[in-house]
Amino acid sequence: MTSGHEKTKSQLTGRKLRVYEIIFEADTPAGRLFDLSLSLCIVGSVVTIMLESVQSLRVMYGTWFRGIELFFTAVFTLEYLARVWVVPRRKHYILSFFGIIDLLSVLPSYLALFIPGAQSLMVIRSIRLLRIFRILKLSRYVGESQNLARALKASQHKITVFLVTILTTVVITGTTMYMIEGPEHGFTSIPRSIYWAIVTMTTVGYGDIAPQTTLGQTLASFIMILGYGILAVPTGIVSAEMIQLKRDERISNQRCPHCLKEGHDTDAVFCKFCGHTLNA
16 A cells, blocks of 8 residues: 555656655655755744844844845745645645644744734744654654653543642642731732742742741741652653553563463563463
């Protein structure tokens, strides 16, 4: 069966086929050069936008920044139009993830003509650097990210219970601190006291509010120590799920022909329950 990519190429001929191979393929020298040049343009554009936000640099080099940005906008516009022109299923590309990102990378430049400050949205072009996965052959990392997503999904109920417990804890401790310290020490309301409890429990510690009484400081010390333990809980939950996923990947559904039991490793030759040869 031919892949969708091969089917797309089979619908193209002549100049469109050559342009398609350059733009959408990274296995050819021309395709790698195109993707690398595009990535450099993306980095250059994002750096230009960042430097332009510095007041002193904008005063000195504002004209240069605008000229460079116009150049990058023209490059990205032509690139987007070329992608739309070359693909047989244009609607499919336009509504795809990268199609939307490609479009959003050029829209702010034109919106800035009517909406002041809209050019700052052009930093969204940095998302296009995801294409570098194709250049550097990093597709295996995409698989790892999918494993992480599955682990997070598998642990969502445990994490939900954990978050509800934390929310309950900060409400109780915040309310208690409000009763202990009171408005005279900065704890002017229960919501503000809950804010203090969250900041303290997460070990951020802004220091804008601090308990003054001995009892309040004792409670604060308890919350600080509790915070260190709490930070490790979600990491442990997700790590356990990822380990379980790895174990599941090594287990096959193969059934022993002798004892009819399952749960063997994918590379197993003999049944671990009865010792009989598998696939016999």
